[in-house]
Structure formats: C-alpha cells, structure tokens
Amino acid sequence: MFDKLQQAFWKALTPDLVPDEVKVAADPVAGLSAEIVAALGGVDNLKSQQPVALTRVRVALHDEARVDRQALSVAGVAGVMPLGDGVLHLITGLRAQG
C-alpha cells in the first residue's frame, strides 16, 4: 500500500522536480538564404544561428576569417557587427512581428 501511494506521490511531484529541458536541435541554416550562408563560409562554418532583437540574426561561426563581407552585403545584409569569439550580428532589417 505504502509503495503504491509513494509511486503516485512521486508521479505527482515529478513535473516540479524534473524540469523538462527539451533542447530544440536547431537547424543551423533555417531562415538564412543560401547566399548569406555561402557568404558566411558555408554550412560547415556555421555553429548556430538565432534571430534576435527584431532586426538581427546572431550567428556563431567556427572561423570568422571565412566571412565575405562584400558577398553578405550583396545578399541583402545591411550591416555586420562582429562581437568576438566567432559571434556576429547580421542586420537584416525588421522582421514581420507577431
């Protein structure tokens, strides 16, 4: 009897004690145009990417030296802000809100 109750009790408690940390395995390329990806040195050079702050895409690269600024500009990236450790903000303009 005790075991049964204890089990029920554990089950009831679990949601609190074990926070579900489902890491979304983000597709590193999703949302970036092929031209931008190429200008960043290709898929292999891209560690992660994340749209941030309404107008930016935050990318983490393996090798910053492989970035082609000219090609980025041609691909529609209005500005680039290097932040060290291979992290760049690409200013791509306002995204549709909602």
Added chain:
Amino acid sequence: MATPQQLQLLAPLSGVLMALDQVPDPVFAGRIIGDGLCIDPTSSTLCAPLAGVVSDVQASGHALTITSDAGVQVLMHIGLDTVNLAGKGFIRRVEAGQRVAAGQALIDFDADYIALHARSLLTLMLVVSGEPFDSLVGSTGLLEVGQPVLDVGVGVSPGENPAAAQGDAVFSQPINLPNPNGLHARPAAVFAQAAKAFSATIHLHRLQAQANAKSLVAIMALQTAQGDSVQVSAEGDDAEAAVEALTRLLTEGCGEAVTAPAPVEVVAAEMPNILRGVCASPGSALGQVMQIVEATLMVTEFGAEPPVEREALSQALIEADMALQHLRDTASGEAQAEIFRAHQELLADPSLLDQAQALIDEGKSAAFAWQTSTEATAAMFRSLGNALLAERAADLADVGQRVLKLILGVHEQTLELADDTILIADQLTPSQTAGLDTRKVLGFATVGGGATSHVAILARACGLPAICGMPMQMLTLDNGTRVLLDADKGELQLHPDAESIDQLRTRRAQQRQRHQQELAQASEAACTRDGQHIEVTANVASQSETAQAMELGANGVGLLRSEFLYLDRQQAPSHDEQVATYSAIARTIGPAHNLVVRTLDVGGDKPLAYVPMDSESNPFLGLRGIRLCLERPQLLREQFRAILACSALTRLHIMLPMVTHLAELRLARQILEQEAQVLGLTHLPKLGIMIEVPAVALMADVLAPHVDFFSIGTNDLTQYTLAMDRDHPRLASQADSFHPAVLRLIAMTVKAAHVHGKWVGVCGAMASERLAVPLLLGLGVDELSVSVPLIPAIKSAVRELNLADCRIIAEQVSNLESAGDVRDALQRFHEVKVDGSPVMEN
C-alpha cells in the same frame, strides 16, 4: 526671433539607418518625444553627437540627454524597452552635470547581451527641444560614428507661452505611479506632450523636487520609480482642467500598456484568468466585482482671510469628530470601533493642528493647509520604517480625507451595493468600509495592505475572506464581473465556470463537515498514522485565551506572550500582579502540560512608555527582545522572579526571544539561577531560546548543549533570512516561511537539537498552516504551537499523516528553488496523501 545658426549633430554610433516612421514603437515613430533619427548599431560605444552638458542620465544607463549651450537638447535612447534591463549591459562613462565634447564616449553597451535580453537594439537620437533640422544623410544606408548627420537650426525654439497667468496653483491628490519603471522616456514623453496642450504653468512634484511638466528631460530627471507618490500642480487659466487631465493620465500609466484602461480589448486579452495575492482572512466566496475608488479632490492653494479659513477648518474638524463618534457607536464590532476611536484621537493631535494653523496664517486655504499637514505627518510616519507607525499613516490619510471632504463640501456617496459583492480597491480605508452593508459584502481583494492592514482586521472580524497584495490590473476589472474569491489559495478567479463554482460549493460543505469532525475529536491525542505523538500547544496572551485553548484540546501552551502584561500602561506591572497572572494561567494548564513563557519581547518597534528608549533608525535590527532585557536586567530579574513563583503549578518553561549569541543565554541563565536561589527553589524550570535570528539557527549545534529546548519563531526567522518585511505592501507575498532557505535553517536546528536530546517547537504562524504540518513533522519538529482556534484543525492534520511520508516530502521540497514551488509540491502531496484519491497525472 534670433538669427538662426546651424549646429551639426554627429552620428553617435556606427550602424544602419532606419526611418523613424518604421521604428516599431508608437511613441518614437509618432515623434512624441521629438524628431531625429534611428540607428541599428554596429558599434557598441555611444558617443556625444554635440558638445554640451549631460543633463540627465537614467539610472539604468540606457538613455541620456545632452544640452548644448544654445539650449538644444538631444536625447539618446539605446534599444527598445531596454529600461527593463535595469542597467544590465550598460556602462555609463559620464555623470549628470558633466560637460562633454562632441564625439566623446558616453555609454558602453554589451550589444550581444542586449540583443539577447531586450526587444531591440534600435537606438534613437532625438532633438527633444524641438528645433527644426535638415538631414545630411538619407533615410537608409550605413553611418560611421562621428559623421555629421543633422543640421539643427539654433534659436528657432518653438518655446512655450511664457505669459502664464499669475494665480493660485491648483494641486492634485498624490498619485502613486503605476508604471513598472517609473516615468522613463516613453511615459514621460506622453505626459509632457499632454501637458503642452495646456496654457497653464504645470509642475510635477515628487517629494521636495519639482519638474516642469512640459519638459521631457525635467520629468525624467525626477528619476521616479513605481509606486512613487507624485503630485501635479498647475497655475493659469486652464489649471483645473490640466490637473484633472494629467492626474487621469498618470493614474492610467501614461500610455504604458500594463495599466492603460483605454484599449479595453487589449486589457481584457492581457488579464489572466486568475489573479494572485496573499491571504489576509481565510475562506472563499463567489460574487461580483465592485470597485471602490477614492474621489480626486481639487484643492486650491491660497485661501480667504486667515480667520475665515481657520473657522472653516475647525468647523470641519467638529463635524468629522461627530461623524466618527456616530461610526463608533454604530460599529459592527469592537475592532472597528477601536479604529474610529483612534481616528478621533488623531483629529485632536495638537501638532497636526499647529502645522495647519501656521499654513493658514501664511495665507493658505484651510483645505490646502490641512492636506499639507496630514500628508507631511503621514509621510513622516511612513519614513520611520516601522510597521505600526506605517499603519497609522494609513489612518491619518483616511481621517485627513474625511476632513478635507467636509472643508470642500464634497458629500460622501453611499455605495449602492448589489447582493453578493466582492469589494475591490487599491487600499480600503476604515471610512470606506464603515458605511458598507456587510450583509451584502462577501469578501475583499486589495492591491495594498498586508496581514495587519485594516481590511484584514475588518475581514477577520466579520469572518469574510480577503486577499491583499493583488496586482494593479485588478483595478481595471469592470463592476459586476463574476469572480470567485479563494482566499485560502490567495486567488481571485475571473468569470468562473460552473465546474469551479461546484467545486467551491462542495469544498465549503466538506470544510463545514470537517470542522465539526475536528471539534468532536479535539481532545484526542495528535498521533500520526504510524504512531508518532506530536504535541499541539497554543499561542496565547491571556488567561481567558489559555482556558479556551485547553478546552479545544491544546497540550499546554507553547508560547505565552508576556508582553500583554506590559503594554498599554504607564508603569511596569507590580510583582504581585505578575505573580497572580502567571499563576492563574499555570493553574489553567495544570501539572500535566507545558507552559512556555516567553520573556518580554519588546523593542523600538513596540516601545513601552516606562522603558524609555532612544529611537532607532531600524528597530527590527535594534534593541529588541533579550537585547533590551539584558540592557535593563532589573526588568528581566523581576519577570523571572514572578514567573518562578508558579513553578510548582505546571511544567514550567522559560523562553528567551531574539537570542543571537550564546553569551546572552549564559547571562540570562545566571540571573535566573540567582533568582531561583533567592526563592529557595531546588528545581529550576527548563530554559530555552527562540530561533528567530538566522545566526542561531546556523549555530544551533553550538547552542544545543546549553539549552533545554528550541522554539522556532518562523515569522521573524523568515523576515531576517529573506531580508523582507512581512508587512511590506509589495514584499509581503514573497516573505513566505515556505522558502527553502527557511526550511533548511529549520532542518539544521532540529538536527542539532536532536543530537543533544533536546526538543524543538515551532511557534510562528507557519505552525498554524495546515499545508505546513507534513513539512514541519518531516523536518523533525516535536511540537507545534498554534493560534487557539486552529488547534483542532492542526491536531486532525497530524492524524492524517504518516511520518515516513512527511520525511520524504520535507527532504524533497528543501531542494526546490522557491516558496511557491514548495507550496505547489505540498499541495500535490496533500492531494495524493491526504485526500485519499491519488491523482494520477499525465
């Protein structure tokens, strides 16, 4: 008009230009603050676009204004909604008042941090002084920091009409700012914009500071914060209209969405279905909303001849006194009558009258003089950091308002209440509640107030449920909205469905039934299902309470608050009086049970007339409890002597409050032993200490060999551990004894005591909470000392539990991260273990 000169503004950052119209923020896009440009930065140091003086740096470091010698004011605002970062990610490199050169670095910011934590990095540079300018760059494209971007025409200031009429300033009522970050750039701009629509000279006041209400920069320089009390004053033709409109605007949040009631749909969408606060009086009720709003009174500063104004004031005071006497005579209970008696005393306070008279003699109106003196005194009460005096400030505000209405001839409107009303208010004053038909009121919910507020006292006296500390947005609920007030859970549920209502009804019926059952079994022992006996004792402060407690099945008294012998009198109680009182209580308890007498626990927060004390800036950290008694050992000596006189009548225990050091215990024991020797006692009573100061919980293993028992005062232990005043209107809901930090201190204390074979009780409010019972038992607590009416309920709660289960849950919850998580876990435990039907979720 002066000859226009040109001033070139330099780009404050490198980055990508964005047209102002496109900025996703209506205040900036609508140029409400001013016109200028927007840059999406690629550099991370904001530089001065012009030479001048830094006239305002927001404390949070995300915005700054520079004023040139010619008066051009340029505001720079980094990011959108970055005020919410509260300074994180920004490093200021200049101070307000500092002169800077064009191009000088002003603020460094961490662009990556801001991009990840705020809405946007879009940075605004706006000419807030309103001069026209020509753009030297397009509306898009790349900018380099330092590049000239705007040509501003200097000396073409649109200015305001300086010919404001000379007249009496009209003052608004004090307004508590609802904006979460005070009047920062956006709401300040909305406010200044609205003020500009009036020709009157308008000022915004905060404490002694005042700002030109038409100047955005001046308003921001007031550095207001949420909850600050501000006032609007206006002088000129449309002064009254201005004060009225601006007061409304401030109350509504100056366009900030959180509290703006204007776009009703938005508010409805944002309003969660359940609003949460803290329980001020238990119970539950289903009813409809009735908002109680204090009318805004218009007060003119200057009056007629002083004798006329003085007469007006004294007439109003007499009328107010009569009205209060009537309220006293017709009050529904003792508690309420007491409150109005206190109000009458306040009205007769000479210092209040002196202040008002002095102002009238200076030519002020009676209303202005009275308002100023009551508010100044109330502010002083509040500033002393003392809960009791802060309560008096609320009384003073209430009685001040009563007199003010009489002076101004504003009639109290009696509220027409529907049946089943749930009263909603920012703060309910005794005057507001006095005339209410309590038969129609089913409960209260207020934004302000804590467990000691009047609404709590009143609600408990009437046996009605009440919750305090509710979110501001509750005040936007429409009258008549159906709500379910569940004070036990601290919740107000909007538009409850049939199911919730049914649940409430069932629960009420169950509660009634359970209560009867508990009463019937009150005299039986409190043993857990697995056979552990728990002492359930009472917290009392008089002989009659003791008798009641024993009748309800108490296993003795776990806390006798001996202060009742000392408070509200001009001289210390005599030895005989003390002996008679202690002996009567001891006889009521008898030799089979414990009587734990706590020695005098007073201090700067509850001073005694005959124990003069210097006022302390922070009485809760001052000479309280044993500290005061050791400072005046004669007081303690006399008390010990009186307590010892009843040692043959019961199992006598003496408990010392607020002990911090072992030395205090040693000194007290020495005095006790000396007194026992004088009386020729061979058998000493048990001596223990209260665990209220975190230091003694942490040192419990060192103290345990020297005491006979510990009793944990959870209220003070919580307030000292979390550094939160439990009566603080905004912190009360967080100052929760269920915080894991407090639980760990309790666990430490118990462990140390048991190693040395000593017992541990809990006499704080936590012991009287049903939800805490499994937790405290699981932590190993041996005795629960609870408030008298709850003895049967707590005993019955003990009988429902298995100690083994309690130990598991106690260990689990001590590792959670917040009091809220602990409560949730205990609630689940209760549902699974006690209510029988295991909830198999998911």
